Amino acid sequence: MSSGESAVSIRHSSGAVSPLTLLRQGVTEILSRRRLVRYLVSADMKKRGSDTLLGNLWWVLDPLLQMVVYVVFVTVISKRATPDYPLFIFAAILPWKWFSAVTGDATTSVVRQEKLIRSIAFPKLVLPVAETTAGVVGFAWGLVPLAGLLILDSNRLTLMLLWIPVIAAVQYVFTLAMAILVSAANVYFRDLGNAVGHVLRLWWFLSPGLYSLASLEELHTIKDHPIIGFLAAANPFAILFEAYRSVIYGTADGVGMPFAPDVASLFYLLLASFVFLGICIVFFKRLEPDFAKVL
């Protein structure tokens, strides 16, 4: 099934379209197909909720269980104890689960719809967009156990928590770009999923999730090679984790109470993410016309 929105459509083989045109087309497609994205997201929700034993409860339990695993693991191998360590890492696990789940699922978001793509002409960009947006719901459910942890630790229940949606918005832009990138690349390289899984795992351990950025900066390697230190600090998830942690947990030593995040670095990350998103949309749009042939 397919439909042309415009009454007349002329298609030629000459395909040299400028990146800016592609970008404009991509953005217009996403905005004009918001309803389709909404339907896809709600279909996704239904699927995840309905066919599991505990339904939505998994959204709540999953990050909590992961936190328990890391708390046990880190407490065993590390000599130095961070006060209120569960909350310390939960502030990072929650956004990371969102990012890694979306990036992992997004790799197959286009190839999964192989039949559809060969039968209907529609903007394929809606697929990774829907995947990323559906991830927001998982993140939102994760706020329930976070609220639970904060109630146990009511000192940290501050107005700073209102920063979470702002930080999440920055993360959304970055995640969306990543989802668009991997979903298109996976059409051409079907084993990308394997690589993505390993890259994500490495990325998580290299990001200051289980430890603070400050403790990373004390390492000798980083003191000797400032370039590595710069890269470590420029890692999007260093900025995001530090921001989430500052508003949820407070200072890295566990003494200071929650404080406002570093707005400047968040702003730079947002800008960079938009540029990255633009590049990824152009990349996707370049490959899109051949999806039906390759799938």
Place this chain on the structure above:
Amino acid sequence: MSNARNGYAISVEDLGVQYNLRFNRKITLRQSFANVVLRKPPDRFWALRNVTVQLSHGESLAVIGPNGAGKSTLLQVLAGIMRPSEGSVDVRGQVSGLLGLGVGFDVELSGIENILLGGAFLGLPTRRVEELLPSIVEFADIGQFIEAPLKTYSAGMRARLGFAIATAVDPDILLLDEVLATGDANFRTKSKARVIEIVKAAKAVVLVTHDMEWVTEYCNRAVLLEKGRVILEGAPDEVVALHLQRTEEETQRRQEAARAAGLDPVLRPK
């Protein structure tokens, strides 16, 4: 605009669609790395080449030919799913295609929700879908099931729902790919009637089928494709006759080849 005066619905000129087999089906990073290292030349093949077809409003064109002739690729290009590698395709009017029934469906959603989802995939405005809803539900004839999740539907019910959605939009140009043979006899009659109705409403239809009866009975033009090339275009009778003749020749050739190879040609090739 000289084209508008001709009043054609579809104009395909010197169309070519090329596949790059290097990027075909489940290629892996590992393989493509090996290809680069071993400097393997790109493996290309033309699914369609030098295809020129024109279709006016009110005409219905049958596309026939053996498997792998490029029939479905032609429909995909007309539907805008695939981009031509060379030549041009000019389609005037709203296109709706039945290239696969119910492909956009989600089994967890109900019939109604799937109609809304299908409409959204087709790019129809919400209001239009809501207007069409009663007629789709009626035509699909799935009664109470319309509120039940699609996973409870039979294959026939899904096909009916798919057909109802695709034809409900009253397209200017309808593309059909072998879908008439779905559902029970009753629905087949109904869907045939609907297609004839669309053809009669002075709308263009392009039909890919193996049902030669349909071609001679309901189409006023036919084109025979083989290996991506147009063999003959013209009156349905002539084109069907040529197709049958060539199919017969091909079968004989294969049987002879099989005999020459010392095989018993019990399994007649299609």
